[in-house]
Amino acid sequence: ARSIDLAVIPGDGIGQEVVAEGLKVLSAVLPQDVKLETKEYDFGARRYHATGETLTDADLDALKGHDAILLGAIGDPSVPSGVLERGFLLKLRFAFDHHVNLRPSKLLPGVRTPLAGEPQIDFVVVREGTEGPYTGNGGTIRKGTEHEVATEVSVNTAFGVERVVRDAFARAQARPRKKLALIHKNNVLTFAGHLWTDVFNRVAAEFPEVTTEYMHVDAATIYLVTQPERFDVIVTDNLFGDIITDLAAAVSGGIGVAASGNINPSGAYPSMFEPVHGSAPDIAGQGKADPSATVLSVALLLRHLGYEAEATRIEEAVAADLGERAGQPERTTSEIGDALAVRVAG
Amino acid sequence: ARSIDLAVIPGDGIGQEVVAEGLKVLSAVLPQDVKLETKEYDFGARRYHATGETLTDADLDALKGHDAILLGAIGDPSVPSGVLERGFLLKLRFAFDHHVNLRPSKLLPGVRTPLAGEPQIDFVVVREGTEGPYTGNGGTIRKGTEHEVATEVSVNTAFGVERVVRDAFARAQARPRKKLALIHKNNVLTFAGHLWTDVFNRVAAEFPEVTTEYMHVDAATIYLVTQPERFDVIVTDNLFGDIITDLAAAVSGGIGVAASGNINPSGAYPSMFEPVHGSAPDIAGQGKADPSATVLSVALLLRHLGYEAEATRIEEAVAADLGERAGQPERTTSEIGDALAVRVAG
Ligand SMILES: CC(C)[C@H](C(=O)O)[C@@H](O)C(=O)O
Ligand SMILES: CC(C)[C@H](C(=O)O)[C@@H](O)C(=O)O
Numbered sequence: 001a002r003s004i005d006l007a008v009i010p011g012d013g014i015g016q017e018v019v020a021e022g023l024k025v026l027s028a029v030l031p032q033d034v035k036l037e038t039k040e041y042d043f044g045a046r047r048y049h050a051t052g053e054t055l056t057d058a059d060l061d062a063l064k065g066h067d068a069i070l071l072g073a074i075g076d077p078s079v080p081s082g083v084l085e086r087g088f089l090l091k092l093r094f095a096f097d098h099h100v101n102l103r104p105s106k107l108l109p110g111v112r113t114p115l116a117g118e119p120q121i122d123f124v125v126v127r128e129g130t131e132g133p134y135t136g137n138g139g140t141i142r143k144g145t146e147h148e149v150a151t152e153v154s155v156n157t158a159f160g161v162e163r164v165v166r167d168a169f170a171r172a173q174a175r176p177r178k179k180l181a182l183i184h185k186n187n188v189l190t191f192a193g194h195l196w197t198d199v200f201n202r203v204a205a206e207f208p209e210v211t212t213e214y215m216h217v218d219a220a221t222i223y224l225v226t227q228p229e230r231f232d233v234i235v236t237d238n239l240f241g242d243i244i245t246d247l248a249a250a251v252s253g254g255i256g257v258a259a260s261g262n263i264n265p266s267g268a269y270p271s272m273f274e275p276v277h278g279s280a281p282d283i284a285g286q287g288k289a290d291p292s293a294t295v296l297s298v299a300l301l302l303r304h305l306g307y308e309a310e311a312t313r314i315e316e317a318v319a320a321d322l323g324e325r326a327g328q329p330e331r332t333t334s335e336i337g338d339a340l341a342v343r344v345a346g
Numbered sequence: 347a348r349s350i351d352l353a354v355i356p357g358d359g360i361g362q363e364v365v366a367e368g369l370k371v372l373s374a375v376l377p378q379d380v381k382l383e384t385k386e387y388d389f390g391a392r393r394y395h396a397t398g399e400t401l402t403d404a405d406l407d408a409l410k411g412h413d414a415i416l417l418g419a420i421g422d423p424s425v426p427s428g429v430l431e432r433g434f435l436l437k438l439r440f441a442f443d444h445h446v447n448l449r450p451s452k453l454l455p456g457v458r459t460p461l462a463g464e465p466q467i468d469f470v471v472v473r474e475g476t477e478g479p480y481t482g483n484g485g486t487i488r489k490g491t492e493h494e495v496a497t498e499v500s501v502n503t504a505f506g507v508e509r510v511v512r513d514a515f516a517r518a519q520a521r522p523r524k525k526l527a528l529i530h531k532n533n534v535l536t537f538a539g540h541l542w543t544d545v546f547n548r549v550a551a552e553f554p555e556v557t558t559e560y561m562h563v564d565a566a567t568i569y570l571v572t573q574p575e576r577f578d579v580i581v582t583d584n585l586f587g588d589i590i591t592d593l594a595a596a597v598s599g600g601i602g603v604a605a606s607g608n609i610n611p612s613g614a615y616p617s618m619f620e621p622v623h624g625s626a627p628d629i630a631g632q633g634k635a636d637p638s639a640t641v642l643s644v645a646l647l648l649r650h651l652g653y654e655a656e657a658t659r660i661e662e663a664v665a666a667d668l669g670e671r672a673g674q675p676e677r678t679t680s681e682i683g684d685a686l687a688v689r690v691a692g
Contacts, residue, residue, distance in 0.1 A: 075533075081543075085533040114571045116462040133479075133500070138537045148504040150541040154479070158494040185585070187421075188436065190428040191484045195496040197427075218592035225460045225571060225596050239531070243589060246564035250571050 003035040007066040011044040013279025014289035015072025021291035021337025028341035045076035054087030069272040073279035096269035098262035101127035105248040110323035123231035126168040127241025168235035179232035256290035259297040273301040287332035317343035349381040353412040357390040359625025360635035361418025367637035367683025374687035391422035400433030415618040419625035442615035444608035447473035451594040456669035469577035472514040473587025514581035525578035602636035605643040619647040633678035663689035
């Protein structure tokens, strides 16, 4: 018999609400013979305030045993900026070597975009997840004085760049348009930029069917709003990926529908799936959050675990639900979850 | 008698064409009693290929004597990425301590934006120009091997952050809405981010009339396309400023109309004014480039030198010209320049 052993981290703010709907849809879509086990972990602001802990070695050991992780959102204004981000979210991504941060952007029919006209948007960003300016390298001297100096070190390795570039080429190769864009800023960040560009060009030789282009990150933001149809697969560094995937989410229906996977393709550690949005404390507990991004993250999770048909069923359900929203009264978080659960079961 | 002694650097690609129009409009707008002297410098790809030089100490000495610098664009595909950017453009910005990189974004009536609806866009980005990841600190070991490591070091000082933050507060204070947003990524880049945030909050105490907010750079890209009216003045670091000003240009009429000033407010060195766009080699020499961004950069230049009325006249002329473009046949670069020269003179 098949089984999925899932770690569930609702986290802070709307995380609780959207994860509940994600699980509802997951239960509804799974075939009878698949045994779903879930274990909830209480990470985030509450745990931090109660114990001062964000993510301990014992926590990592416990999480390691699961097949995958579903995360809602982490972050609360009561916790100083960076404590939970660095102490939990990034710590987990780094500890479990989530080097492929996968973020699809697809503008579904009937969904509102801030862009004029009827842009065609269907691309996926492969964001590096374990290097770049996210390593936490750097420091501060003479803190709080007029002579303070603070540094941030972006660390980039051939090993780290090549594996994510290779993953992106394979994804581009598997898509009908077979296009891959490298986004960086190699005219200014010449050390890291040349490493990325050299590795990209070397791996490109192994994928002759993939059409490639290089684009500076600043120019990429222009194309994302003027010619988003230009993109098929994008590969980029951790920080540039953070920035352009929020912009990509905004133009392709908003962060209410943007899903992501923090993937360790080797399977050595469980991969983690989470909506791109944050904990949105301003609307927490009011049933106002759109669970679609979390539900779509569940689809990515299922695809990662080999449940392709179920993943597609979820994606089609969300697309259908979004397509029928225009002109309808607002629904609560759980009403949307209910509707999606019915659709995927049906 | 008053005089302006201007260094002119047409540079590469469309730089030549747009600078010619900038000078045309400058001559037309200046009162009779102002003596305009210009000296052209041949920096860029041609000089690099001929001599291997990008910007020598002697060049810097010569440029230093001018009141201001007007630059077209630097960069050509025949030169390896980074050589002219680091060797000329950034070298000049750093040598002349251009720490206030000023980039206004205003969507003028009648101008096309990729955004739906009728967004109100009128803000200015104050981008730090001499620190951050642009310092060129960092390096590469084991280059070209599978063990290559490349680093980029973002350097941030209390001195450098405070002066640009102070400049931004003063600009916000002088504007009707008196709003200032700090954009950074202080939840991940905690060393630099906390320095920026601390300095920002400290200086804020001196400007009680200015309303402030903090925003992560990823979230800022969302607001730039969904609520651009939210912004009045933005202050941010060198790299984030690079990225968001291209996006800002895209949503507020395109890089054909985005002007910038690389300003040294102390006057110790001449400030440099340039369009945000690049050298666009694909359309160079064809009279297709829009000189408006360069002409608006001339307006910033004049304002910097104290010619407020003339600066405003240019801005009004460009606004009027853009407002009448819809439905009209395309004009050449010099036809647009001619029309603007007539307007400012009239
Ligand atoms: C919360 C933050 C640390 C995180 C990131 O920067 O990666 C978030 O913005 C994201 O994109 O998942
Ligand atoms: C050409 C490049 C070095 C430059 C920068 O990154 O600052 C450009 O993009 C700009 O914004 O002026």
